[in-house]
Amino acid sequence: MNDEHKDWLAYMDAQxxxxxxxxxxxxxxxxxxxxxxxxxxxxxRGAPDFWQTFQWTEQERIEKFTDNFRSAGGHVLxxxxxxxxxQFITDKSAEMSVKYVIRQNExxxxxxxxxxxxxxxxxxxxxSNSEQHWKACAAEADFGVVxxxxxxxxxxxxxxxxxxxxxxxxxxxxxxxxxxxxxxRIKTRxxxxxxxxxxxxxxxxPAGIHFISGPSRSADIENDLTIGVHxxxxxYALIVG
Amino acid sequence: MSGxxxxxxxxVKERADLALNNExxxxxxxFTTERLRSGKMTAAEQHGNWEEWRERGRQIRLHTIAHLxxxxxxxxxxxxxxxxxxxxxxxxxxxxxxxxxxxxxKKAHTVVKSKSMVTEELHLNHALExxxxxxxxxxxxxYIIQLAGETPSHIIIPAIHKNRYQIAELLSVEAGETxxxxxxxxxxxxxxxxxxxxxxxxxxxxxxNFAVAETGSMVLFENEGNARMVTTVPKTQxxxxxxxRIVPTWADLEVMATLLPRSATGQKLTVYMSGITGPRRxxxxxxxxxxxxxxxxNGRSLQLGDPEFQELxxxxxxxxCLNACPVYRHIGGHAYGGTYSGPIGAVLTPALxxxxxxxxxxxxxxxxxxxxxxxxxxxIPLHEMLIYLxxxxxxxxxxxxxxxxxxxxxxxxxxxxxxFNGMLKLGKWGQKLVVRDGGIKVKLGPLKGWNSYRIAPSLxxxxxxxxxxxxEEEIRHGLKDMDPAVKSRMEAAIKKRAEGASHSHxx
Ligand code: SF4
Numbered sequence: 001m002n003d004e005h006k007d008w009l010a011y012m013d014a015q016x017x018x019x020x021x022x023x024x025x026x027x028x029x030x031x032x033x034x035x036x037x038x039x040x041x042x043x044x045r046g047a048p049d050f051w052q053t054f055q056w057t058e059q060e061r062i063e064k065f066t067d068n069f070r071s072a073g074g075h076v077l078x079x080x081x082x083x084x085x086x087q088f089i090t091d092k093s094a095e096m097s098v099k100y101v102i103r104q105n106e107x108x109x110x111x112x113x114x115x116x117x118x119x120x121x122x123x124x125x126x127x128s129n130s131e132q133h134w135k136a137c138a139a140e141a142d143f144g145v146v147x148x149x150x151x152x153x154x155x156x157x158x159x160x161x162x163x164x165x166x167x168x169x170x171x172x173x174x175x176x177x178x179x180x181x182x183x184x185r186i187k188t189r190x191x192x193x194x195x196x197x198x199x200x201x202x203x204x205x206p207a208g209i210h211f212i213s214g215p216s217r218s219a220d221i222e223n224d225l226t227i228g229v230h231x232x233x234x235x236y237a238l239i240v241g
Numbered sequence: 242m243s244g245x246x247x248x249x250x251x252x253v254k255e256r257a258d259l260a261l262n263n264e265x266x267x268x269x270x271x272f273t274t275e276r277l278r279s280g281k282m283t284a285a286e287q288h289g290n291w292e293e294w295r296e297r298g299r300q301i302r303l304h305t306i307a308h309l310x311x312x313x314x315x316x317x318x319x320x321x322x323x324x325x326x327x328x329x330x331x332x333x334x335x336x337x338x339x340x341x342x343x344x345x346x347k348k349a350h351t352v353v354k355s356k357s358m359v360t361e362e363l364h365l366n367h368a369l370e371x372x373x374x375x376x377x378x379x380x381x382x383x384y385i386i387q388l389a390g391e392t393p394s395h396i397i398i399p400a401i402h403k404n405r406y407q408i409a410e411l412l413s414v415e416a417g418e419t420x421x422x423x424x425x426x427x428x429x430x431x432x433x434x435x436x437x438x439x440x441x442x443x444x445x446x447x448x449x450n451f452a453v454a455e456t457g458s459m460v461l462f463e464n465e466g467n468a469r470m471v472t473t474v475p476k477t478q479x480x481x482x483x484x485x486r487i488v489p490t491w492a493d494l495e496v497m498a499t500l501l502p503r504s505a506t507g508q509k510l511t512v513y514m515s516g517i518t519g520p521r522r523x524x525x526x527x528x529x530x531x532x533x534x535x536x537x538x539n540g541r542s543l544q545l546g547d548p549e550f551q552e553l554x555x556x557x558x559x560x561x562c563l564n565a566c567p568v569y570r571h572i573g574g575h576a577y578g579g580t581y582s583g584p585i586g587a588v589l590t591p592a593l594x595x596x597x598x599x600x601x602x603x604x605x606x607x608x609x610x611x612x613x614x615x616x617x618x619x620x621i622p623l624h625e626m627l628i629y630l631x632x633x634x635x636x637x638x639x640x641x642x643x644x645x646x647x648x649x650x651x652x653x654x655x656x657x658x659x660x661f662n663g664m665l666k667l668g669k670w671g672q673k674l675v676v677r678d679g680g681i682k683v684k685l686g687p688l689k690g691w692n693s694y695r696i697a698p699s700l701x702x703x704x705x706x707x708x709x710x711x712x713e714e715e716i717r718h719g720l721k722d723m724d725p726a727v728k729s730r731m732e733a734a735i736k737k738r739a740e741g742a743s744h745s746h747x748x
Contacts, residue, residue, distance in 0.1 A: 030545035036311040044300035046492030059529035127526035164524040194246040194491040209516035220382030226428040229464025
C-alpha cells in the first residue's frame with residue numbers, strides 16, 4: 001500500500017470518528033433522551049427460552065442433518081473412518097475424471113495422502129507456499145476438500161471458518177465441494193454454534209465464517225430452480241464416525 | 242437527494258395501468274408470490290411456535306432501535322478494531338461520494354456487486370459509471386435486469402417480471418451468439434461470464450443483512466454464492482449498510498436467521514450465511530486486503546422518535562409483506578415506482594423522502610386488509626402506518642377528504658381494467674376490516690370520520706362474495722391464522738358493534 005493511500009485512509013478515519021459522535025448524538029436527540037453509553041439490559045437476548053434447551057440425540061442429529069441437507073440438494077454419506085473418506089474421494093475422482101483438487105492445509109487431510117491415491121491428479125494444498133495465486137488455483141479446481149468446523153442439524157448447514165490454512169475460496173470456487181464432517185461436530189441448533197462466536201469476541205473471530213446449506217442455487221429465471229449458479233453445484237457432506 | 246426513480250408526471254395509477262397490460266408480468270408475479278407465500282407458511286408451520294418467534298424478533302428489533310446510538314457506536318468501534326474503515330453518511334450523496342472516492346483511490350475499473358437494496362436506493366451503479374467504473378450486478382436476477390436497464394420489481398426475486406425468452410435475448414447480446422431459452426444453459430452462461438468478472442474486479446460491493454454490534458461483524462444471507470465471491474475475491478470490499486441493520490449479538494442473529502429465510506423463501510436457512518469480521522488477516526491467502534463499511538442514514542433517522550413510524554426501522558427486508566399483499570400480487574413492483582415496492586415500499590418510500598404529498602398515491606394503492614402485518618416476521622403494523630400516511634396527507638392539506646378516506650386511488654387503478662372490477666369491492670371490504678379492528682379505530686383520533694364511514698351502501702351484499710374468488714380466499718385464509726391478539730381485538734370490536742346495532746356489515 002503506498003503512503004499517499006495510507007494518509008488518505010488515516011484522514012478518512014479521523015473524519016469518521018468525528019462524524020461518528022455527531023451521528024450518535026443525532027440518534028439520541030431524535031430518540032428524545034441523552035446518549036446511552038452503558039450496555040442496556042437486554043431481556044430478549046437470543047432465541048426464546050424453550051428453544052435454548054431443545055436438544056436432539058446424536059442419532060437424531062445425524063438423521064435430521066442428513067434429511068435437511070439432502071432436501072436442499074446436497075449429498076450426505078455416513079462413513080466409518082478416514083480410510084473410507086479416502087476411498088470415496090478416489091472413486092469420485094475417477095468417476096468424474098477429476099484433474100485438479102484443492103484442499104485445506106489440515107492434518108486430517110494430510111493423513112488422507114491423496115497424492116498417492118490419485119497419482120494422475122494435481123493436488124494443491126491451500127496456502128502451502130507464498131508464490132501461488134491461490135484464488136486462481138481454487139477457481140480451476142474440480143474438487144475442493146474441507147473439514148467442517150461445525151454443523152447444525154436443524155437447518156442442515158455445515159460451518160467452515162477461515163484461517164491461514166483454510167481458504168474461503170476452497171469451499172466456494174471449485175465445481176464440487178467435499179466437506180468432511182466429524183460426527184461429534186454436529187449440533188442440534190444454529191444457536192449452539194453462534195454462541196461460540198459471542199464467547200470468542202471480535203478479536204478472536206476468523207475473517208470469514210460461512211454456513212453452507214447445500215449447493216449454490218437460484219430461482220431467478222421463471223422460478224425454475226438452477227443449481228450451481230456461482231458456488232459449487234455439487235456438495236457432499238461426509239459424516240465420519 | 243432522491244431515493245427514488247419516480248417522475249412527477251407518472252402516478253401509481255399510470256404505472257399500474259402499464260403493469261396490468263402485461264399479461265406475463267401479472268401471471269409471473271402471482272405465481273412467484275404464491276410460491277414464496279406458501280413456502281413461508283409451510284416453513285413457519287413446520288418450525289412451530291411461529292408467533293413466539295415473531296414476538297421475539299420484534300422485541301430484539303425494538304430493543305436495538307431503542308438503543309441504536311449505543312449499539313451502532315459499539316459496532317463501529319468493534320469493526321474499526323477489526324481493521325475495517327468505517328464511514329458515516331447522512332445522505333445518499335455523501336454515501337455515493339465516499340464510495341466514488343474509494344473507487345478513484347483504488348483506480349478501479351470494475352466493481353462487482355451482490356444484491357443490495359441500499360445501493361439501489363443510492364443509485365450507486367449510475368454514479369460509478371459516471372466516473373468510468375463498470376458496476377456489475379452478480380446476483381442472477383439483478384444481472385438480468387441490469388442488462389435490461391431496469392430496476393428490481395421484487396426484493397427477493399428482482400427479475401420476477403422477465404420471462405425466459407426475454408432473458409435469452411438479453412444474454413445472447415452479451416454472449417455474441419444466440420442462446421436457447423433454457424434455464425440451465427442461461428445460468429451456465431452467466432456463471433462463466435461472471436466468474437471472469439469476479440476474478441478481474443478491483444472492488445467487491447455488498448449490502449448488509451445484519452451487523453453484529455458485539456463483534457463488529459457483518460452478515461450476509463444469499464443462495465447463489467455471489468455475495469461470498471464479492472466478499473472474498475476482489476482486493477477491496479465496500480459494504481453499504483443502513484444504519485438500522487444492527488443486532489446486538491450472534492445469539493440475536495439466531496432469531497433473525499430463523500425468521501428471515503423462512504419468511505423470504507420458506508427455506509430453513511439460505512444456502513449461504515456468511516459472517517465477515519474485518520479484512521483478511523495478514524497470513525490469510527484470500528479475502529479482501531482493505532474493507533470499508535459505509536453506514537447510511539438517508540432518511541432513516543427521520544423515523545426515530547416518531548411513534549407512528551419508528552417501527553419501520555425494524556424491517557428485515559424479507560419481502561413477505563409483498564407476497565401477502567393482494568395489491569402487489571396484481572400490479573407488481575414497478576407500479577410503486579420507488580426502490581422498495583409492496584406494502585413496505587408504500588410506507589418506507591415516503592418516510593425516507595419525508596414527502597407525504599408526492600407519495601400518498603402509493604398509500605392508496607393498498608387494500609388495508611392487514612395481510613402485510615400478518616405476514617411480517619417482526620410484526621410491523623404496516624396497515625396502520627398506511628392510514629397514518631393518509632392522515633398526514635390530509636393534515637398537510639393535500640388532496641380531498643374522500644381520497645384520504647378511501648380506496649379512490651386503488652379503486653381507480655383496478656376499475657380501469659374490466660377484469661379487475663372485483664378489486665373495487667375487495668377494497669371496500671379491506672376498509673371494513675380496518676373499521677372492524679378496534680385497536681386501529683382507537684388510534685385513529687384525528688380521522689374521526691372513519692369509524693362511521695359507511696361501506697358502499699350501493700353495493701349489494703353478495704357482490705363481495707362473487708367478486709374475486711382468489712383474493713377472497715387469500716384474505717380469508719390469511720385471517721384464519723391471524724395473530725390471536727389481533728383476532729380477539731377484531732372480534733371484540735365486531736361484537737361491540739353488533740351490540741350497538743347501528744352498523745350491519747356482512748362478515
Ligand atoms: S415490513 Fe416486515 S414483511 Fe415487509 S419486508 Fe419488512 S420485515 Fe419483511
